[in-house]
Amino acid sequence: MLEEDIASTNVGLDLLGQARWWLAYVGDIDGRSEDRLAYFRESGDFRNLLLVEQPNGNYADTIARQYLFDQWHVLLLAELATSRDARIAGIAAKALTEVRYHVERSSRWVIRLGDGTDLSHGRMQAAIDALWMYTGEMFAPDASERGLIDAGIAADVEALRVPWLADVRSVFAEATLTVPADSRMQGANGRGGKRGVHTEHLSHLLAEMQVLPRTHPDAHW
Amino acid sequence: MNLRNAGDDVARAVWTALGGVPDPEIPVVSIVELGIVRDVRCSDDECVVTLTLTYSGCPAMRVIESDVRSALARVTDRPLRIVTALTPPWSSDALAPEARRKLATAGIAPPGNVSRIVFQREAVRCPNCGSTRTEEIARFGSTACKAQYRCRDCLEPFDYFKPH
Numbered sequence: 001m002l003e004e005d006i007a008s009t010n011v012g013l014d015l016l017g018q019a020r021w022w023l024a025y026v027g028d029i030d031g032r033s034e035d036r037l038a039y040f041r042e043s044g045d046f047r048n049l050l051l052v053e054q055p056n057g058n059y060a061d062t063i064a065r066q067y068l069f070d071q072w073h074v075l076l077l078a079e080l081a082t083s084r085d086a087r088i089a090g091i092a093a094k095a096l097t098e099v100r101y102h103v104e105r106s107s108r109w110v111i112r113l114g115d116g117t118d119l120s121h122g123r124m125q126a127a128i129d130a131l132w133m134y135t136g137e138m139f140a141p142d143a144s145e146r147g148l149i150d151a152g153i154a155a156d157v158e159a160l161r162v163p164w165l166a167d168v169r170s171v172f173a174e175a176t177l178t179v180p181a182d183s184r185m186q187g188a189n190g191r192g193g194k195r196g197v198h199t200e201h202l203s204h205l206l207a208e209m210q211v212l213p214r215t216h217p218d219a220h221w
Numbered sequence: 222m223n224l225r226n227a228g229d230d231v232a233r234a235v236w237t238a239l240g241g242v243p244d245p246e247i248p249v250v251s252i253v254e255l256g257i258v259r260d261v262r263c264s265d266d267e268c269v270v271t272l273t274l275t276y277s278g279c280p281a282m283r284v285i286e287s288d289v290r291s292a293l294a295r296v297t298d299r300p301l302r303i304v305t306a307l308t309p310p311w312s313s314d315a316l317a318p319e320a321r322r323k324l325a326t327a328g329i330a331p332p333g334n335v336s337r338i339v340f341q342r343e344a345v346r347c348p349n350c351g352s353t354r355t356e357e358i359a360r361f362g363s364t365a366c367k368a369q370y371r372c373r374d375c376l377e378p379f380d381y382f383k384p385h
Contacts, residue, residue, distance in 0.1 A: 013278030017277025093310050098277060104360070
């Protein structure tokens, strides 16, 4: 498990680094620093997908969350890498090289646990079944995204649904896992994380992440 | 590597100094050999060094910047500006040939060529005994740029610099 502990940390580091590029870009537009954006926004101001704020749970839960996200992330970044906005395209192209590696790892774990023992198979299937409802949101653009999609700046996330499902079905087939029904992919109404409406888990994550800078504002290493 | 300013004595001295800055996590190679120094431009007013990152979250980046500052302070008194460039993304293909030799000597298997390994898994050569009967222990290792391998002949575990 030491190896996987290191792997999760490495993936986390990549994603933190990528988040910093995105936040720095937002900060250049609206004047707030990346630290301000990360540490001093309330949960309702965060626009992340509900999927990624779900708890770690057991290892199958962690891997299921990671895989469902990675498989979407890699498709999203490939689209963003062709954005008309050069800075978005640059960040996406950089991140893509890292995320390709992430999905390779998480998909292998889905297969290893799914096509493993009865216990690991059962836990992997249960994890997928529990998280599946959060996947619809990945393919539902909100009003602000639509304008950017039309302008060739943001990715048309609706178009990612078919290739994502194809990739997921192929991995699940090898993993001997059952793909939940499409109708269980919720979030198409656009009322979730993109509007700042979150599950309770985000507040717990933010409490841990934000407590230090909020207790000691402007502290530096 | 951009040598367009090589005629400029200061830029030349800066390149030489940067060649002496080791990567903090793999100190056998310099940051120039690692391929993360993209450009050096010196005017009468300042020197601008453009760096790129291996991985977005590489925790060594701050250390590298401060090492660059102290190395350059010894060769020029012009103000230094460090710019980070993401495009094009760094690839392990940017590793200089001498860097690959140095990695192997230090017990780290150098990366294969990225474009060649997209569809087939390459044989990773054990840096201890040269055998290609090796296997992956873990996709991630002690730093973002390495994976963990094991040799099935000499049985030694070793780091593999990931093709990226």
